[in-house]
Amino acid sequence: MSRVLNGIVAVCPDLGIGNHGNLPWHPVRLSNEFKHFRTMTATSSVTGKQNVVIMGRKTWFSIPEKNRPLNNRINIVLSRQCKAPPAGVHHLVSDFSSALRLVDTELADQADQVWVIGGSSLYKEMMESPGPRRLFVTRILKQFDCDTFLPEINPDKYRLLPKFPGVPEELQEENGIQYRFEVYESKEQ
Ligand SMILES: NC(=O)c1ccc[n+]([C@@H]2O[C@H](COP(=O)([O-])OP(=O)(O)OC[C@H]3O[C@@H](n4cnc5c(N)ncnc54)[C@H](OP(=O)(O)O)[C@@H]3O)[C@@H](O)[C@H]2O)c1
Numbered sequence: 001m002s003r004v005l006n007g008i009v010a011v012c013p014d015l016g017i018g019n020h021g022n023l024p025w026h027p028v029r030l031s032n033e034f035k036h037f038r039t040m041t042a043t044s045s046v047t048g049k050q051n052v053v054i055m056g057r058k059t060w061f062s063i064p065e066k067n068r069p070l071n072n073r074i075n076i077v078l079s080r081q082c083k084a085p086p087a088g089v090h091h092l093v094s095d096f097s098s099a100l101r102l103v104d105t106e107l108a109d110q111a112d113q114v115w116v117i118g119g120s121s122l123y124k125e126m127m128e129s130p131g132p133r134r135l136f137v138t139r140i141l142k143q144f145d146c147d148t149f150l151p152e153i154n155p156d157k158y159r160l161l162p163k164f165p166g167v168p169e170e171l172q173e174e175n176g177i178q179y180r181f182e183v184y185e186s187k188e189q
Contacts, residue, residue: 002131003104007116007123008040009150010138010179016146018119021062024144030174033138036181039166040136041115042072049112050074054099057082059118060089074111076102078122096125124151127158133186136167141178158184 010033011017016024044051053070057079060068068088069075076091076099085092091107093099103111116126126133135158137150163169164183172179 003114004132004134005100005114005116005126005129006040006134006136007126008037008136009118009123010037010140011150012140012146013143014146015150015152016144016148017150018062018148019144019146021058023062024146025140025142025177028175028177030140030177030179032172032174033179036138036167037117038070041070041117044112046112049110051113051115052076052103052107052111053115053117054078054096054122055117056119056122057086059122060086073115074107096122096129120148120150127151127153130188131186132189133158135184137182137184139180139182141180153184157188158186160184 009017010023010030012024018024019026041051041053050073052074054076055078057077060077063070069090074090075088076093077086077089078093078096078099080094082092091102093102100114103114116122127135135153137153161183167181167183172181
């Protein structure tokens with residue numbers, strides 16, 4: 001079986017994921033939601049290997065400088081314009097297929113799971129890629145202003161799993177904001 005491509009995203013009811021370069025609910029912090037993101041993306045199942053996070057340039061710069069690069073993960077950033085990796089970036093690539101090729105060649109001995117962490121166009125490429133994919137979605141049950149969106153999750157291509165190891169099933173609440181975790185799997189495996 002080929003490598004599973006994972007995506008992880010937190011979305012408002014209208015599928016909004018960002019506003020003015022930040023999360024829609026900024027400055028409210030959803031610490032446990034962030035912990036979920038960290039646990040899922042940073043936990044490698046293979047001793048001596050690290051997971052890979054793939055993101056667009058704007059998502060990279062949306063991460064507070066002190067938290068870049070995301071620790072214990074190999075950080076790959078996509079840009080068509082950057083000529084050299086911004087400070088802290090491990091690998092800069094100019095398109096999505098180059099990112100996956102890098103993982104399967106130069107990084108093959110170091111890389112375990114691959115996680116696409118945003119933004120919009122990267123999610124679209126990940127969701128439309130061939131092969132097995134999993135999408136970890138946090139449904140934020142409150143609407144905030146958004147200018148950046150997740151593409152629709154096509155029910156012909158993805159099924160919602162009833163449960164997934166390590167992902168809480170019960171309704172979550174932080175700072176008065178309710179949310180729940182969902183995991184979708186591509187029907188194509
Ligand atoms: N809610 C969530 O879970 C979540 C997750 C991630 C991000 N966000 C939010 O989403 C927003 C950022 O996302 P975004 O969609 O605006 O931007 P983005 O995808 O992070 O970055 C866009 C930039 O990435 C590069 N890029 C994207 N696709 C590429 C491709 N296929 N090949 C080469 N380069 C590519 C381009 O950089 P150049 O212009 O340099 O060529 C493009 O301008 C922020 O508000 C952030 O907070 C939210």
